[in-house]
Amino acid sequence: MEAVEKSDLIIVVGSKLPQYATYNWKLLENKNIIHIDIDPEELERNFPALLKLAGDAKETLRKLHYLLSGWKSEDEWVRFIYRLKEQQLKEFEKINSDQPRGEAIDPRIIMVLLNKITDEKDVLISDASSASGWTAKYYMLKRGGRAYIAPRGFAGLGYGLPASIGVYASGVINGRVIVVTGDGGFGYSISELETIKRTGYPIMIIILNDSALGWIKLEQEILQDGKVISSTFLNIDYARIAESFGIKGYRVERIQELDKVLKEAYYIKEPIIIDVKTKTDPSFSHSLYKASKKRS
Secondary structure (H helix, E strand, O other): OHHHHHOOEEEEEOOOOOOHHHOOOOOOOOOEEEEEEOOHHHOOOOOOOOEEEEOOHHHHHHHHHHHOOOOOOOHHHHHHHHHHHHHHHHHHHHHHHHOOOOOOEOHHHHHHHHHHHOOOOOEEEEOOOHHHHHHHHHOOOOOOOOOEEOOOOOOOOOOHHHHHHHHHHOOOOOOOEEEEEEHHHHHHOHHHHHHHHHHOOOEEEEEEEOOEOHHHHHHHHHHOOOOOOOOEOOOOOHHHHHHHOOOEEEEEOOHHHHHHHHHHHHOOOOOEEEEEEEOOOOOOOOHHHHHHHHHO
């Protein structure tokens, strides 16, 4: 966000610039924007653009790169971007040490540990809602291309597991196919455990289990003065549910167990579920959350 605020020009590729991505449409106010999208109807949908380019993202960027071949960015700006990246990496290193012992696990820690064990062959698939927020912000891609797949903008709870089956069935993946989903999203497609058991697809499923529809719960707390309706669940043990399908399941409730379980599960070439007891906290980018903090 800091880089966007200090920028003179923003090049937007394939984004409709919706509410949450732009902090209630405030982040890009009065910014010079070049908007690229294959669908002309998406151009300037939420922000005026200095230049609108309708076309395939890859081809359009290739032509822009050619046109700008003689242009060089300012050294000061490049150093600024590197400093921001270094700060983020330091934040990653600090996350684990800040986790209070005995409390529900911070989802960011799961992402940091995944960064350490995954390689460039792997594909990470996220379900909708909070899972997409945590993965998008804290998972570090190790290559270009479709190494990260998420249903952002479609609000498609339950997307993660069926999407992973399609990705693995494509036959082009040489590494692990890993799903990160919340317990709410996982409940929509839990019957697909039978599919991965029957096919033997070695998909690794990580469930962020906060016993809630976390994003909705947060909005209810903010917008309804703490009144929460139909957005919390019983404490379900999804590892045992996995075992009922004949799939190996891990239940992680203590931070001390997490690193060992993730490393062990990563190298098991069969369907597997890791049910992690996490805290409810979709505050990574939620504009309503930030607005409420300012009011308090």
